Amino acid sequence: MGVLQRIAIAYAIVAFFEVRSSANSYMADANESFSGILRIYHCQCAAVFVLIAIYLGLLYGIYVPDWQFELLDGNKSQMLEINCNIRGSMSPGCNAVGYVDRLILGISHLYKRSAYRRTQECSVNSPLSGPLPINAPAWCEAPFDPEGLLSTIPAIVTCFIGAHYGHVLLHMKGPKRQLWHWTASGFILMFLGLLLNAAGMPLNKQLYTVSYMFVTTGIVALAFTATFVLVDIYKWRSSTAFFKWVGMHSLMIYALLASDLLPILLQGFYWRRPDNNLIQILLRGLGF
Known part of the structure; x- marks a missing residue:
């Protein structure tokens, strides 16, 4: 498969559960607690645990x-x-x-x-x-598909977690409660991911391990929290213009990076010698 097919599969499955939960969400209180949100979307919570169990069972079994x-x-x-x-x-x-x-x-x-x-x-x-x-x-x-069938399972879970962040914005009123929930979720997920990594499950993007999934979704929660504070609370919209542009052109940026076109382009900018290009300067700065 390709990355677009993986995104389509994950979005389609999460959308199916969202539609199934829509009746409960309309009848929900506009100021739900965390347990109330879990009750509304209990089918999605169950799906997350089932998918993780299936992935781990197949990966190790x-x-x-x-x-x-x-x-x-x-x-x-x-x-x-x-x-x-x-x-x-x-x-x-x-x-x-x-x-x-x-x-x-x-x-x-x-x-x-x-x-x-x-x-x-x-x-x-x-x-x-x-x-x-x-x-x-x-x-x-050796041939290998980085967007394979088995590794798509935790990618689907990632979309479920992202949908949960949106549920908090929809049902949990008050920015203080929302920020607390996103921040706590981010740190808890990152801790779980790093704990699994220390226990022997590496942070592996190619396999989309559960530890990698937890760490990345935790980082997303913290990044979303910071963006929410800047844009919705302090109204610093101009400071996020670059990230808005990146979000609008994310697939193009991914294609440039995955095909090595962007690194090749950056290597064309150098100082005096071709081997003294932007990529090499950046790598030397990072200690490589």
């Missing part, structure tokens, strides 16, 4: 056998093998997310451009794309 793929290099081709024989692995070549996609969609329908091409194991120019290092693992060139 599916057995991933050894597998092979054909690597085409011009007129030559070779078969590369990845040894797995494992269950519950989060490694790039042996995770259940990739196995489910290979099993259902078929390996020929997955992205041939490796999702891990910028990692240290797969690029001499990491964190940028580059030639493969010597003795790079086979999974560096």
Whole structure:
């Protein structure tokens, strides 16, 4: 799948539950408590727990056998093998997310451009794309779908959590109560995500792990709170003009970044030498 298909699936499922809950929301009190909001949207709460349970059960329960793929290099081709024989692995070549996609969609329908091409194991120019290092693992060139079937499940949960933030704005009156709820939710979700990361579930965007989902939704809650304070309370609308522009063109920005067009464009601006470009200056400033 692609990112747009994932967004469409997640939005469609959440919209279905929103429609089913609309009758209860119209009859709700205009100043509901947190428990009242959960009561109104109890079906969505149940769906969140069920989806998380399904994802974790499949992620850790599916057995991933050894597998092979054909690597085409011009007129030559070779078969590369990845040894797995494992269950519950989060490694790039042996995770259940990739196995489910290979099993259902078929390996020929997955992205041939490796999702891990910028990692240290797969690029001499990491964190940028580059030639493969010597003795790079086979999974560096293996097909993988970063918007796969299994990893779409926590993406749906992310949309449910985002809808809940909107429910607070709709049913919980008074900016102080709303801000308290969003702030508390953000810190709690971030804490849960970091706790899961410390317990062994990495913050992995490619697998869309539950820890990654919790941390990102927590950050969103805090960012939304800050934006709400600036725009709706202090009326500093001009200070958020840049972020408004980013939000209006988010898909275009994503496409530029995902296709490496933006990094290539930024590398065209350099001081005296081509290798002294904006990207390299930024990376040196970050300590890479």
